[in-house]
Ligand SMILES: Nc1ncnc2c1ncn2[C@@H]1O[C@H](COP(=O)(O)OP(=O)(O)O)[C@@H](O)[C@H]1O
């Protein structure tokens with residue numbers, strides 16, 4: 249297995265006026281290709297902060313981070329944008345779809361920034377929408393879709409660029425249990441098709457579907473179980 | 481993300497909120513329409529005023545007395561007294577720059593023919609009048625030297641006068657009664673002039689022309705004339721001619737104050753200057769409304785950036801670079817302002833057309849004015865778009881994504 253991601257001693261300090269908030273206090277772990285990892289922890293434990301740093305949306309205060317063996321600490325903002333575009337697929341709790349764009353247009357969006365031509369974009373976006381079971385909803389706007397359907401559009405958007413890994417921050421957090429379960433089925437399928445997934449949740453039942461569970465508390469990893477090696 | 485893609489997505493994004501896009505364009509639409517409309521009307525007015533000056537005649541110099549106030553108890557000579565036929569002859573003979581001098585007297589009175597009558601301006605003048613004013617005879621003839629010599633009671637009609645008194649009929653040979661005060665004179669119509677239309681200081685078509693000698697001695701009973709119309713020997717000689725006329729009057733009057741000598745070129749220049757200044761002022765007002773329109777666009781772009789903070793965060797998460805977002809919002813502002821500009825061009829042109837068609841005002845649509853107004857609207861959009869676009873581009877993606 250190849251190393252998709254390697255984090256060493258990541259810290260993140262937020263300055264709130266005179267006060268400092270230590271969101272991460274030295275987080276180290278590696279992610280191998282095709283892993284399905286759940287990141288758990290109580291609210292405020294630093295899960296989202298970690299995901300943002302790993303997803304190159306934010307920079308750590310200190311520590312090392314390599315994505316597919318590339319050191320991203322020295323990358324410029326433009327290079328980080330490119331990494332987000334090519335290597336990472338984000339799925340958010342609140343979907344973050346463009347409200348006035350159709351499902352198809354939403355899925356096309358990352359391909360626009362990747363410089364893919366219009367025709368190819370259409371085809372690829374349509375193919376992944378079909379893959380997530382929305383072949384008949386491509387022309388619908390988010391407001392015309394159910395929560396589960398919206399999250400499927402967001403997942404289609406995340407995988408359309410064939411990223412190195414999918415980062416999902418509480419993807420079932422605003423869905424009912426049954427719909428959430430269907431979304432988790434989809435993640436499981438995508439994982440079995442070869443996608444690497446990091447998924448944040450505070451729901452044990454959700455975490456149970458992942459192979460490996462990393463638990464955070466107060467900005468530190470307190471346990472890391474189920475991986476191919478013993479880690480914690 | 482290339483430019484074509486960016487423009488397409490800007491148009492798309494503006495189309496998805498049509499009413500707001502239209503409202504924010506309104507300022508630009510009004511601004512551009514105002515500039516185009518005002519400048520077209522101004523240019524039309526300028527052109528027609530200049531045409532009116534040109535229609536006065538060729539290489540014309542207008543010479544008239546300008547009575548001054550007597551100063552501090554001393555009685556000053558009335559400059560009108562020196563404006564005589566002798567002065568006109570003298571001027572014509574002694575000034576090499578001047579080819580012709582035509583004296584004019586004017587009075588008003590009632591013309592009666594059959595059952596109709598008409599109040600009209602009666603001009604007493606000499607045969608050279610037609611040459612100085614570039615005025616053509618349509619039927620019959622103009623005044624002759626013999627008419628002046630014998631003070632014959634003949635009259636030449638301006639085209640409007642002929643039309644209103646005679647309709648379609650030929651007036652030549654008919655008798656007209658001219659009533660001034662309690663006196664009545666009978667005139668034979670010997671000619672009708674072609675239409676000249678509006679000129680700067682009146683309308684030739686509404687006047688009638690009679691021999692100068694008759695007008696001065698028997699009708700108006702005056703020894704002085706009201707105006708001298710001189711024709712310079714050539715266009716090049718015009719300023720020389722003006723100086724010679726001024727010198728002659730100065731030597732007669734002993735002062736440079738009692739008269740006005742104005743060449744046609746000077747009139748054109750003054751009128752042109754006035755029209756230009758007016759147009760500049762009106763154009764500036766239009767320009768200010770464009771700037772106000774630009775503030776409207778900037779405002780709407782700022783609102784749009786803050787409303788779409790989450791969208792901006794999402795786009796960044798999906799791989800948009802700073803310059804993609806910078807371009808996106810600048811292009812949106814540009815599309816907004818240039819669409820407004822294009823609509824404004826149409827509205828302004830339509831207004832100018834309407835004014836000339838229904839209001840009877842002359843207008844002139846100049847491509848350079850259209851281009852300038854449109855270019856200015858694009859510039860306004862660019863300037864209005866840069867700051868909001870920079871705000872969008874610089875947003876921290878994490879903050880933007882968690883924005884409520
Ligand atoms: N932008 C920020 N500024 C200041 N503090 C922050 C910011 N983002 C997160 N935090 C703080 O960092 C800690 C970790 O937050 P977060 O990663 O969102 O936790 P989780 O996702 O596990 O709930 C919390 O104490 C939170 O208040």
Ligand SMILES: [Mg+2]
Nearest residue numbers: 295296297417
């Ligand atoms: Mg969180």
